[in-house]
Amino acid sequence: MAKIQMTTPIVEMDGDEMTRVLWQWIKDILITPYVDLKTEYYDLGLPNRDKTDDQVTIDSAEANKKYGVAVKCATITPNAQRVSEYNLKKMWKSPNGTIRRILDGTVFRAPILCKGITPYVPGWKKPITLARHAYGDIYNSVEERVAEGEQAYIVVTDKDGNELRRQLVHSFRDSAGIVQGVHNVDKSITSFARSCFNYALEQKLPMYFAAKDTISKTYDHRFKDIFNDLYEAEYKDKFEKAGIWFMYTLIDDVVARVVRSEGGILWACKNYDGDVMSDMVATAYGSLGMMSSVLVSPDGNYEYEAAHGTVTRHYYKYLKGEETSTNSVATIFAWTGALRKRGELDGNAELQSFAEKLEQATIATIESGEMTGDLIPLFHSEGITPVKLNSKEFLYAIAKRL
Ligand code: NAP
Ligand code: MG
Secondary structure (H helix, E strand, O other): OOOEOOOOOEEEEEOOHHHHHHHHHHHHHHHOOOEOOOEEEEEOOHHHHHHOOOHHHHHHHHHHHHHOEEEEOOOOOOOHHHHHHOOOOOOOOOHHHHHHHHHOOEEEEEEOOOOOEOOOOOOOOOOEEEEEOOOOHHHHOEEEEEOOOOEEEEEEEOOOOOEEEEEEEEEOOOOOEEEEEOOOOHHHHHHHHHHHHHHHHHHOOOEEEEEOOOOOOOHHHHHHHHHHHHHHHHHHHHHHHHOOOEEEEEHHHHHHHHHHOOOOEEEEEOHHHHHHHHHHHHHHHOOHHHEEEEEEOOOOOEEEEEOOOOOHHHHHHHHOOOOOOOOOHHHHHHHHHHHHHHHHHHOOHHHHHHHHHHHHHHHHHHHOOEEOHHHHHHEOEOOEOOEEOOHHHHHHHHHHHO
């Protein structure tokens, strides 16, 4: 069989631990036998990030901007324990954070659905895609403890520091307490809104965005205005033509609407709402191993990855020569996402169709009862007793169908 040809490389960002092991196996068993794979390879494994003083992460993000499409393996974000485990020069920053900053991107997370694995919310028939604004609010806040008798103000100055305005936050007359200063910037909110509208159009998903503008009449109201104004000015016609809609509503209202919905929507969230709700949605759909993730920049660059981490516990078993049953579905879908997008951009129908077939083969394998251990307790399908496969057997079972 002649291999499928590619014209433009995909930026390949390798990673750490168990997902690094799966990465190589996925390529060897499911991709390179069929595709003459062209990638520009960056090793984002922790040892190489340390060796290059993290320059490799920056270079890979720049390559993502140059070529448009990247696929990323899960990577370790070092903490103190990792610094000693890997004997690191420094506690390097999260690679995902670095790439997100360089691309100014928004992360969209969507579950991969299979028959037999029923969400905890049985009404959800289609995926709910969640987008989280990854800048500002309490994640870039300043906080103080305030003693009894003290007062706290918001003070705004001009660029030279001369006071322009001042508001009392609270006079702590009767009790000590706490105070918090949060901010956001129009530019970041606008980029976020634009990424969400573009993604909704591309995926043909109706879209909600919610805040609490009835209570937060300046701060949250600014989010509401930016979304509504951009929608009216640039997206309303396109949405109507695509047969989808956008709705701004209150956060508590949207929570109720999402639970009652069938899914099949894009839910754009402020930073904190997205932090909390992405874990709720992911758990309700079943397993972390079945959650895909894509970083989209407002100017149309894409980085595909799995939503889970490097599955450290399984890696240590693997190193001891023990068998693991690690779910590779989200990592396979990161590859198919990147291959399909590359195919779309290059007008390469064969590559797009290959991505489609690999996804179908993966889902069909699970639906027929062959899966990794994490899915066994979740799987209920009449007449099928699920069989637990190890990490590699699962990939071969997919290859057989492919
Ligand atoms: P994790 O790697 O997502 O794993 C947490 C647990 O979830 C695993 O121990 C496993 O449970 C289960 N799990 C996750 N993915 C699975 C899969 N594909 N198949 C089967 N089970 C799966 O999270 P973590 O242990 O908190 O983090 C490990 C490392 O990953 C950390 O160094 C962190 O910095 C990094 N991380 C990276 C990213 C990223 O690059 N995007 C994201 C998150 C975390 P059982 O052990 O019960 O089987
Ligand atoms: Mg969270």
